[in-house]
Amino acid sequence: MTMQQTTVTEAPKDERAAGTEPARDRYFDLLRALALFRVVLYHLTGWAWLPLLFPSMGVMFALAGNLMARSLRRPAVQVIRGRMRRLLPPLWLLGVVGVTGMVLQGWGPDADGHPGWWWLHLTFWIVPLSDPPYGEGLPGLHGFVGENWAADFAGPLWYIRAYLWYVLLSPVLLKALRALPVGTILAPVALAVAFEQGWIDLPGERIPSALTDFSTFGACWILGMAHQEGILRRLPRYVVPSVAPVIALAGLWYALHHGFGPGNDLDSMPLAQALWSFGTVVLLLHVSPSWTEWPHRLRRWSGAITLLNSRAVTIxxxxxxxxxxxxxxxxRLWGFEALEQNVPGLLESVWPVLAVVWVLIGCCVLAFGWVEDLAARQRPRLWPTGAPRVRTRGGRRRAQPD
Structure with missing residues (x-):
């Protein structure tokens, strides 16, 4: 879930000519913050209805696609290089910590009986063109980290791999979108249908998993680009509110007729996820109020939302x-007899655990978040609740809008 906060050091020519600078879209910041919170809540609780309430991954890919299309006003190679520079250092830091821990627990070249392949696959921790490997079944640290912790550690990395491929493909996708808008937007959904019907059957795991992710969320990324290009705004106002709910309900209908429920939610149904995310995302983009300033009722949350956006990759x-x-x-609290007998409901509740989770996430922001600033060529900050400041050509500092 993008999770990338894009920094623009120089306005496009048409904006500079008008004497203005690109401003952050606070509506998009709000969507990204909600998406991150929902991801954390869902991965803690596993509640099947949460992806229906708010399809976080589709939203994050759409926001990233929007920013990518705006950035591609500059040369494509320069934009891709900048995106990779922002994306990879936080992954490398994660890999240093995680891979070191796995190796210390016995994971290594002989873990799967193919030492050569182990070293080759390890390079995916450097450039995640495919899923980085991890040690399965490793023991935990008793009382502190559960068993098979490496699987949880590596769980979010599919998003980084998918994001990287979307970035690499964006120049081609943008050209296709300008030439054939409807066909380009619907192509990933058509691919999802082809996979679901068994019309495409590819060997192995790495290529099919990458294509499945593209078929599931590719339309959301392209919708974000279409929004930035003004393609969605050129549609008659009644089209999106009329068509989007039908597409979303088609995804819901498919899910309900294929055993939707705990353990079998949208994440395990690529076609249903693709349709539901498509319909919801296009509605959210259609509504887009493009806030350059926070509405009065949201100003109290501006610092928290800014922090979530500034540290989206780390989180x-x-x-x-x-x-x-x-x-x-x-x-471990179940080991205290007094708590077990007097407040079992508290021990069973997810809300205190959620609070602990966010405290730990805050610690990770303090410990590792500064890497995002270095990757963005900004001054490192421990707790960024305001806009970063960059040095202008005149030597003065100003708030960086985006």
Whole structure:
């Protein structure tokens, strides 16, 4: 879940000519913050209805696609290089911590009996063109981290891999979108249908998983680009409110007729996820009020929302292991007989665990979040609740709008 906060150091020519600078869209900031919160809550609780309430991954890919299309006013190579520079350092730091821990627990070249492949696949921790490997079944740290912790640690990495591929494909997708808007937007959904019907059957796991992610969320990324290009605004106002609910309900209908419920929600139904996310995302983009300033009732939350946006990659990468640690620590309270007898409801509640999770996430922001600033060529900050400041050509500092 993008999770990337895009920094623009120089306005496009048409904006500079008008004497203005690109401003942050606070509506998009709000959507990204809600998406991150929902991701954390869902991975803690597993409540099947949460992806229906708010399809976080589709929203985050749409927001990233929107920013990518805006950035592609500059040369494509420069934009891709900048996106990779922002994305990869937080992943490398995660890999240094995680891979080191796995190796210390015995994971290594002989873990799967193919040492050569182990070293080759390890490079996906450097450039995640495919899913980075991890040690399965590793023991936990008793009372602090649960067993098989590496699986939880590596769980969010599919998003980083998918995001990287979307970035690499964006110049081609943008050209296709301008030439054939409807066909380009619907192509990923058509691919999802083809996979679901068994018309496409590819060997192995890595290529099919990458294509499945593209078929599931590719339309959301392209919708974000279409919004930035003004394609959605050129539609008659009644089209999106009329068509989007039908597409979303088609996804819901498909899910309900294929055993939707706990353990079998939208995340395990790519076609249903693709349709529901498509319909919801296009409605959210259609409504888009494009706030350049926070509405009065949201101003009290501006610092928290800014923090979530500024540390989106760090939060997403580390939240799974924070959940595992929080749940493991909370389970230890069952060992206190007084608590077990007097407040069993509290021990069974997810809300105290959620509070612990966010405390741990805050610790990760303090410990690792500064890497996002370095990746963005900004001055490192521990707790960024305001706009970063960059040095202008005249030597003075100003708030950075986006």
């Amino acid at each position: 997403y990468l580390w939240h799974n292991i924070c959940i595992l640690v929080a749940a493991t620590l909370w389970d």
